[in-house]
Amino acid sequence: MYKGTPSRIRKVLYTLIIAFVLLCVRLVFVQLGAARSLSNIASNQYRLLVPLLPKRGVIYDRNLKELAININLVSIFAEPFKVKDKGIDSQKLASILGLSQDEIYKKLNQKRGFVWLGRKVSQDTARVIRALNIKGIDFIKEPHRAYPNGVIASHILGFTDIDNNGLEGLELKFDKYLKGVIGYRYAIRDAKQREVPGYEYKEIQPIDGDNLVLTIDSLIQSFAERELENGFKKYHAKGACIIVMDPFTGDILALSNRPNFDPNNAKAEPPDSRRNRAICDFFEPGSSFKIITASSLLEEKAVQPSDKFFCENGEYKWCGHKYHDHKPHGWLEFRDVIKYSSNIGTMKAAQRLGKDRLYKYIKKFGFGEKTGIELPGEVNGITTHPNTWSKLSLCSISMGQEVTVTALQLACAMSTLANGGNLVKPRIVDMIQDCTGNVIQKFEPKKPQRVISEETAREMRTILRSVVDSGTAKLAEVEGYFPAGKTGTAQKVESNGTYSHSKFTASFIGFVPSDNPKFVIVVIMDEPRPIYYGGVVCAPVFKKVAAELMSYYKIWPKDKKVAEKNNKKPAS
Amino acid sequence: MVTFVAVMYVNQQALIYQMGLKVKQNNDVYAKLVDHNKILVYNVLNLRSPVALERRLLAKEVELSMPSKWQVVKIDHSPKKLVLNYKNLAKKSPLANLFVSGR
Numbered sequence: 001m002y003k004g005t006p007s008r009i010r011k012v013l014y015t016l017i018i019a020f021v022l023l024c025v026r027l028v029f030v031q032l033g034a035a036r037s038l039s040n041i042a043s044n045q046y047r048l049l050v051p052l053l054p055k056r057g058v059i060y061d062r063n064l065k066e067l068a069i070n071i072n073l074v075s076i077f078a079e080p081f082k083v084k085d086k087g088i089d090s091q092k093l094a095s096i097l098g099l100s101q102d103e104i105y106k107k108l109n110q111k112r113g114f115v116w117l118g119r120k121v122s123q124d125t126a127r128v129i130r131a132l133n134i135k136g137i138d139f140i141k142e143p144h145r146a147y148p149n150g151v152i153a154s155h156i157l158g159f160t161d162i163d164n165n166g167l168e169g170l171e172l173k174f175d176k177y178l179k180g181v182i183g184y185r186y187a188i189r190d191a192k193q194r195e196v197p198g199y200e201y202k203e204i205q206p207i208d209g210d211n212l213v214l215t216i217d218s219l220i221q222s223f224a225e226r227e228l229e230n231g232f233k234k235y236h237a238k239g240a241c242i243i244v245m246d247p248f249t250g251d252i253l254a255l256s257n258r259p260n261f262d263p264n265n266a267k268a269e270p271p272d273s274r275r276n277r278a279i280c281d282f283f284e285p286g287s288s289f290k291i292i293t294a295s296s297l298l299e300e301k302a303v304q305p306s307d308k309f310f311c312e313n314g315e316y317k318w319c320g321h322k323y324h325d326h327k328p329h330g331w332l333e334f335r336d337v338i339k340y341s342s343n344i345g346t347m348k349a350a351q352r353l354g355k356d357r358l359y360k361y362i363k364k365f366g367f368g369e370k371t372g373i374e375l376p377g378e379v380n381g382i383t384t385h386p387n388t389w390s391k392l393s394l395c396s397i398s399m400g401q402e403v404t405v406t407a408l409q410l411a412c413a414m415s416t417l418a419n420g421g422n423l424v425k426p427r428i429v430d431m432i433q434d435c436t437g438n439v440i441q442k443f444e445p446k447k448p449q450r451v452i453s454e455e456t457a458r459e460m461r462t463i464l465r466s467v468v469d470s471g472t473a474k475l476a477e478v479e480g481y482f483p484a485g486k487t488g489t490a491q492k493v494e495s496n497g498t499y500s501h502s503k504f505t506a507s508f509i510g511f512v513p514s515d516n517p518k519f520v521i522v523v524i525m526d527e528p529r530p531i532y533y534g535g536v537v538c539a540p541v542f543k544k545v546a547a548e549l550m551s552y553y554k555i556w557p558k559d560k561k562v563a564e565k566n567n568k569k570p571a572s
Numbered sequence: 573m574v575t576f577v578a579v580m581y582v583n584q585q586a587l588i589y590q591m592g593l594k595v596k597q598n599n600d601v602y603a604k605l606v607d608h609n610k611i612l613v614y615n616v617l618n619l620r621s622p623v624a625l626e627r628r629l630l631a632k633e634v635e636l637s638m639p640s641k642w643q644v645v646k647i648d649h650s651p652k653k654l655v656l657n658y659k660n661l662a663k664k665s666p667l668a669n670l671f672v673s674g675r
Contacts, residue, residue, distance in 0.1 A: 148618045149617075
């Protein structure tokens with residue numbers, strides 16, 4: 001620096017040198033230190049990530065009829081800062097969307113870039129709003145789960161939420177298979193945040209969800225539901241359920257509950273209607289449970305069908321407690337004890353078996369454990385260990401009190417008698433297929449466990465046939481097909497722990513035909529009124545479903561008279 | 573030269589954009605048709621569902637029941653299709669297969 005340079009110039013020079021050095025330092029920092037983060041910020045401004053939604057898997061019945069499919073519906077959203085006349089626009093939208101003007105005005109007044117106005121609206125609604133051409137209101141397509149059969153099999157299928165996540169039934173249980181994997185498209189956007197076509201630089205294709213094939217037959221399901229509905233309404237029941245099952249494979253052909261709901265609009269019904277009572281509710285089965293006591297007694301050879309028991313003319317005092325039959329009986333053979341559903345005869349017979357052996361068979365028949373069906377929410381039921389039983393327990397349990405079961409457990413137990421003594425595992429999902437139809441997983445029927453001998457099962461089938469033929473379930477008779485079964489009418493327990501005299505659970509569990517069983521049918525009604533007997537309330541439902549099943553499978557009657565009547569065209 | 577290359581580059585980019593736009597428009601039309609088809613399929617399934625059929629039949633007071641045996645004709649085998657044995661035809665006579673087409 002020259003000696004003569006004025007100090008002001010020097011100061012400016014020093015300042016410039018310092019500024020230059022600082023700029024160089026900043027440049028080095030930008031180029032080397034912050035290059036990556038700054039480049040990310042820049043790329044985020046022009047890059048666009050477009051999610052590609054997978055198709056949710058379809059649910060089919062056993063004949064590959066669609067039970068749950070997908071359709072695309074339009075959702076409407078707003079970008080509030082773009083909407084100019086919020087007052088007038090909210091008024092226009094309110095009448096079309098069926099919302100209040102205030103509600104829409106509040107949404108449009110939010111300081112957010114995006115608000116939903118309506119999700120998955122009908123095509124007509126979308127068309128009308130589109131015609132209004134309001135600036136700041138836009139449309140997007142979203143996949144929507146649809147159930148073309150409406151209420152049919154609603155408790156099996158379940159339903160999804162607005163974002164297509166499974167919430168109930170098989171939709172929930174198999175959600176991870178059904179929902180698929182989301183894909184993405186990496187594209188470039190312009191200054192108005194719109195995707196620039198032709199500049200997609202990376203695309204990860206979505207993987208569509210897998211399809212489910214069920215063991216349900218939608219036609220059987222529909223007529224089982226129809227008959228259950230008729231019975232449910234006729235007897236003003238609080239709840240009801242029906243199960244139709246193949247006793248050899250454990251395939252559930254139909255399963256329905258009342259009250260029910262439409263999965264297309266599941267929110268419309270209270271949560272109580274959405275409960276799958278057949279597997280989630282347990283109840284004291286009452287006389288239906290005598291099939292377990294009788295099978296155990298015959299299997300252990302503790303009684304013979306011809307052994308006689310005195311039924312005390314309808315009233316019997318035991319350990320300070322009075323037991324009653326619904327009709328007084330004197331001496332009855334054991335087969336008639338079951339046929340007429342005598343409580344006193346059954347409890348006297350059970351004394352010969354003892355509590356340990358009875359408990360052993362209760363467990364062997366699968367009570368107190370989940371059946372393992374592929375539906376969520378299944379309960380165990382309650383079977384207590386004999387160590388905790390009171391003096392009365394053996395008598396009570398032998399006739400279906402102090403023990404709780406599910407309808408599905410009863411169906412499995414009845415299947416054991418129908419198929420010759422093997423306990424089958426119920427199944428409702430046949431296979432999982434990928435979107436191209438390849439089988440990913442096949443749910444084969446599990447190996448059944450022998451519970452009672454074929455001879456005992458045959459004897460039980462004969463006894464159960466007599467129940468329908470001339471016992472408590474005459475209303476279950478299907479002409480020419482010889483069905484068999486057992487009625488049950490159980491008192492419900494009141495909140496104070498005593499048995500109610502006005503609330504009952506009626507049931508009928510049976511199979512058809514009795515000589516070569518093809519179907520097991522369980523019908524349960526919760527608190528039917530004014531009549532509450534299983535043989536009156538549930539047996540007719542069984543009869544109608546059994547008759548339709550026989551016709552549907554073209555199984556013609558074996559009874560000569562009926563067969564002749566059926567074979568000939570009526571003279572008229 | 574540089575200007576020419578630059579113009580060509582811009583032109584190419586514009587063409588890519590136009591092409592992309594066309595593809596997008598076609599995709600939109602395709603998606604719209606697919607969606608429409610899905611809704612129609614849903615409507616057909618809905619109309620064919622046993623509940624809907626039953627409701628309509630009951631409204632018209634038509635009661636249907638399962639058929640009796642005399643109302644069912646069971647065909648054990650489908651009728652045999654006309655199968656021509658070309659080899660034998662050729663052996664029999666050179667003119668025999670004159671009128672056989674679609675070999």
